[in-house]
Amino acid sequence: MKYKDLINKMTLEEKASLMSGKDFWQTQDIERLGINNIFLADGPHGIRKQAEAADHLGLNASLPATCFPTAATVANSWNVELGEKIGKYLGEEAVAQKVNVLLGPGINMKRDPLCGRNFEYFSEDPYHAGKMAAGYIKGIQSHGISACVKHFAVNNQEERRMSIDTIVDERALREIYLTGFEIAVKEGKTKTVMSSYNMLNGTYTNENIHLMQEILRNEWEYDGVVVTDWGGSNDRVAGLIAGNELEMPTTAGETNLEIIQAIKNGEISEEVLDVCVDRLLDLIFSTEEVFSKPYKKDFDLEDHHRxxxxxxxxxxxxxxxxxxxxxxxxxxxxxxxxxxxxxxxxxxxxxxxxxxxxxxxxxxxxxxxxxxxxxxxxxxxxxxxxxxxxxxxxxxxxxxxxxxxxxxxxxxxxxxxxxxxxxxxxxxxxxxxxxxxxxxxxxxxxxxxxxxxxxxxxxxxxxxxxxxxxxxxxxxxxxxxxxxxxxxxxxxxxxxxxxxxxxxxxxxxxxxxxxxxxYREGIFIGYRYYDTANVNVLFPFGYGLSYTSFEYSNMEVDKDGVSFQITNTGDMAGNEVAQLYVGCESTDIFRPSKELKGFVKVALNAGETKRVTISFDDKTFRYFNVKTNNWEIEEAEYKLMIGASSADIKLDDTLFVEGTGAPLPYEKDQLSSYYSGKVNTVDQDEFERLLERKVPVATWDRSQPLGYNDTIAQCEYAKGVFARFAYKVIVFAYWFLRKIGKRSTANIIMMSIYHMPFRGVARMTGGVINMPMLDGILMMVNGHFFKGLSHLLKERSKMMKFTKSQQITLDKATKEM
CATH class of the missing domain: 3.40.50.1700 (Glycoside hydrolase family 3 C-terminal domain)
Structure with missing residues (x-):
């Protein structure tokens, strides 16, 4: 550990206190040991540092900052260097506003066009998203602060995002939903990763050992900090075991006590906590370094606007x-x-x-x-x-x-x-x-x-x-x-x-x-599906026109990559995005007909010709084999395609590639939809054969009492009259606000109340409501109104007394120091 001597000077209580926020945006500090708090701020396309009342929904104004185009927009540039330039400008503004961790970029896949947050994500392709994100991260972190790539992982819908269980097969998880994060971690070297709200195959992501330890820590050798999305902690101790250092926002010390109790009970060893503290200290000290010396507290507004x-x-x-x-x-x-x-x-x-x-x-x-x-x-x-x-x-x-x-x-x-x-x-x-x-x-x-x-x-x-x-x-x-x-x-x-x-x-x-x-479509999202299943589209992936024209010619292939010429055949200077797609000619393992494996943006004057090279890398020919649980290469002929879009292939050639000799992972006759690519209507039996397990029941059990991870929306069938009435009030308020044109306010009801799991009431209120008080609320919801109300008031009184005694102890300790 890097800070072992410092950690040895801490009390158990001090170590636990670092594991959750001091308030909505800041980490906890320990003044006696010279450990400062650091500030985290939203910032995928501009800094959102709130000067006063904090919230996570964008309700309250933030300090002025340059509003750059969103990630979905910049993705269309296909220019990694441009992404890095944006990152540098974002980093400069973050330093000027004394922000240590910029919460972005977001790189979740565009699995479906209706996801409400697609504007904040780059692409439907993991290679493209990962490369663009790595550029952003390098730019942001060039100033000594940290980027925070999010939301890890498989967070592809907004409805019920805090409790939905994402069921996805291992190959799709690795090839589609984690590859972008892998590039962001290995190439971008992000210092911080934000876990997503959702569950992944039955376990919340920040508690998921397979995701957080086996893949992120062990396979990718990530040694940075994992922070929860705001209010995204379910079981704090399980999260700590999985390597989730920081819970945000504050829970007013409630979850710190859970960690302390777990260590005293022998549920976890103190060494687990020490490792998490060490990683967080490294983030604190490394990002505070820039503020320990004179730094620019402003930036050139006009230059950033340009x-x-x-x-x-x-x-x-x-x-x-x-x-x-x-x-x-x-x-x-x-x-x-x-x-x-x-x-x-x-x-x-x-x-x-x-x-x-x-x-x-x-x-x-x-x-x-x-x-x-x-x-x-x-x-x-x-x-x-x-x-x-x-x-x-x-x-x-x-x-x-x-x-x-x-x-x-x-x-x-x-x-x-x-x-x-x-x-x-x-x-x-x-x-x-x-x-x-x-x-x-x-x-x-x-x-x-x-x-x-x-x-x-x-x-x-x-x-x-x-x-x-x-x-x-x-x-x-x-x-x-x-x-x-x-x-x-x-x-x-x-x-x-x-x-x-x-x-x-x-x-x-x-x-x-x-x-x-x-996720019954498996690996076939976006163009991987349309091109393989021969579904006509309006505009293909990679499509865009110019005021000039380009000609591709003279393709050459060797073991290291492909090269070719591009000529601007028009009468105006322009930039062309050339895209390398790879398709395996073997049919032994189901694959998309083509996958993006490289791209380059080339500037050409009218009449100019340039020779372009796109090199192969470790991702060019690989696939994830679920039998070996490893990345493998299938021995086969591969078609190499250079295109102006996924549907406009200008040049192609083939290359024989030696394989790793792995056993075939599938029985073809058991997965006919996946071998044809026609996955729009996969039935449950075939999906379960792909998963190699049964899928959980997808509907609520309405006979069971509501619990921490059930949502406010489920009060529709609660046993308590009070809860059903509250549900109807919420639904009416949403309808009425939309009717009178207050659509933004109506939306806030849906995202901050309707789809909120009950645990979020405790996790997002900064300690105003704790989990024992939430127990009382759930009693009321489940039909025991007076018993629940009594419990709620009793626990509220206990919390206020405890808070007062803690403040007296703190004041006394401060005076003695």
Whole structure:
């Protein structure tokens, strides 16, 4: 251990105190030993350090910080170096605000397009997500502070995220859901990992020995800190045994006592605690070093804003350009229509909300363009309410224009942390607007704002489509520069856009509504499914247009990698993202038809040719063998494909690769869906054959009393009249708030109350309600109202007396020192 001498000077109580927060965002300090507290702050795409009242939902304003494009946006840049640059700027701002640990990036897989937090994640591909995340981490940690990669692991839905049991086979777990984290740990060298709320195959992730010890600590040799997601601790002692150092936020000492009692009872040895304390001390001292000497307490606001614009420009995706309507010519008359042109949709909602240092506005920036803006009309109500008058005004303006710039997309209340989307559609009132405008002017260019994939049955009615995703505080100007051609778009999609939601692989298994969610599609998510099962899509993974054209040629393959030439055959400088896909020609083990194994972004002037090399690495040919419980290589011919997208393969060749000689892990006739790749409708029997075990019952047992890990939503069938009444009040409040247009407030009810497990009431209230008091609440919920109320009041009184005595002891000790 690194700090053995210091740890030997600590009392058991002091060691235990370090294992949970001092308050909502800070760790505990031990003044007598020179151990400072450190500050953790949200920050996937900008620092969210709250100066006063703290919360985890983004309700209260934070200190001003640069709002960079979200991870889902930057992923479309396919530029790892750009990710590292963002990380450096995020790290600089974190240091200026004295933040030790920046809680990001988030790298969960986009298993399903409806996950409400997809805007905060990079990709449907683990290799792509891992490489982008490693760039961010290196940049952030170059300033001496820590990044915190999250949410570890298999956290792919928001509904019931704090209690859902994720049922996934070992191969899919390793190849799809952990590979990104593996890259973040091994290449990014993240100092902190955040465990997710959910269970994984029956055990909460922060208590999961297989995940936390066997894989993270032993296989990946991770020696950093694991912190719970806020309120994400279930059994504190089990978490400690698994190597979860830090529980956040504070529980006012309640779980510290659980650790102390477990050691005194012999349930765990004190050495287990010492190892966790040692790792946490290393994080504290290493990140405090930057603040022990003079450091910059401010940053160049304009420089950071310019970088936010640069990032947005490189991440914007051109999806359609019929008749080369773009870039717009100088002098063209445009009508600017759409609520999002006036009030931009530029970031997500929830814990990642950033208070921007400034915010570019489309209408203000139009004067800097070369085209003539003849006016603006909102055209639609932001949160979906129909308004024919607004449509009429928009159409009157559109008639007078050469081209219509139509700003549409998803609003803040539709995709947010804690909630999953209900459909892949954009609001109907926006489609009504588009249809009406099309009747009077068919030169429509849509500027789309959303953090995730949407259906586009209306796409044939638009000539141009620019997807800005959620492009941050400088996104408005970045989009205009793409429209005018000052910037040649080079973004490519990091997720597939299906034609309709029913085409998606997890359609029948998302989200898990009660006890569990089954990942029956296995390894076939995203393009792995569509390409293998031959399902047509609207836009494939890796797709994006340019104002110039590129030609691929002269592919060469050797044992170390592939090389080829790219030529810019157009008349404008541009950047091209070349992608390496690998497919195994053997059919002995089921595999996707192709998997991304490398990519590079190349800048080329008009007429220029460059030779590009993409090297193989340890992940190029591997698969996880469930019989050997190890990574293996199948001996076979492999098809190497260079593409402009997963569906646009420009060059290909084959290479024979020697294998590791592992036994075949599957019996082909037992897993026909997986060998065909057609996994949209896998039945339970076949999924259980893949798992090699029975799946748990996915529905609640309504005959049992409600417990710590049951949710407030389950009060619907509670035995206590009080609980059922409370449930109806919550449901009515949600309905009423949506009815009167308070959708954001309604959403907060769902994510902070409705889907909260009862243990969260204790874990998220900073000690105001402890677990013994929660026992009283559960008695009331389960039909013993007066007995429960008496228990609640009794335990409340005991807690207040204990807190008072602790304060007296502390004051006395302070005076003696």
């Amino acid at each position: 970088v936010a614009q640069e990032v947005a420009e490189e991440s914007i995706v051109l999806l359609k350009n019929e008749g080369n309507i773009l870039p717009l010519k100088t002098g063209v008359k445009v009508a600017t229509i759409g609520e999002f042109a006036k009030e931009a949709r530029y970031q997500g909602a929830g814990s990642s909300i950033v208070n921007p240092t400034k915010l570019d506005n489309t209408l203000d920036c139009l004067e800097e363009t070369g085209f003539v803006n003849i006016g603006f009309e909102a055209g639609f109500e932001r949160y979906g309410k129909k308004n024919q008058k607004k449509i009429d005004h928009a159409c009157a303006l559109a008639k007078k224009a050469d081209v219509v710039l139509l700003y549409i997309g998803l609003d803040e209340a539709t995709e947010a942390e804690g909630l999953d989307r209900q459909s892949m559609k954009i609001p109907e009132n926006q489609i009504d607007l588009l249809n009406a405008v099309y009747e009077v002017n068919q030169n429509i260019i849509v500027i789309l704002s959303s953090g995730a994939a949407v259906e586009m049955p209306w796409i044939n009615k638009v000539k141009g489509l620019i997807h800005g995703y959620l492009s941050g505080q400088a996104g408005a100007k970045a989009i205009l520069r793409v429209l005018t051609g000052e910037v040649n778009p080079s973004g490519k999609l990091a997720e597939t856009y299906p034609i309709r939601y029913e085409d998606t692989p997890a359609y029948h298994q998302f989200p898990g509504k009660e006890v569990s969610v089954e």
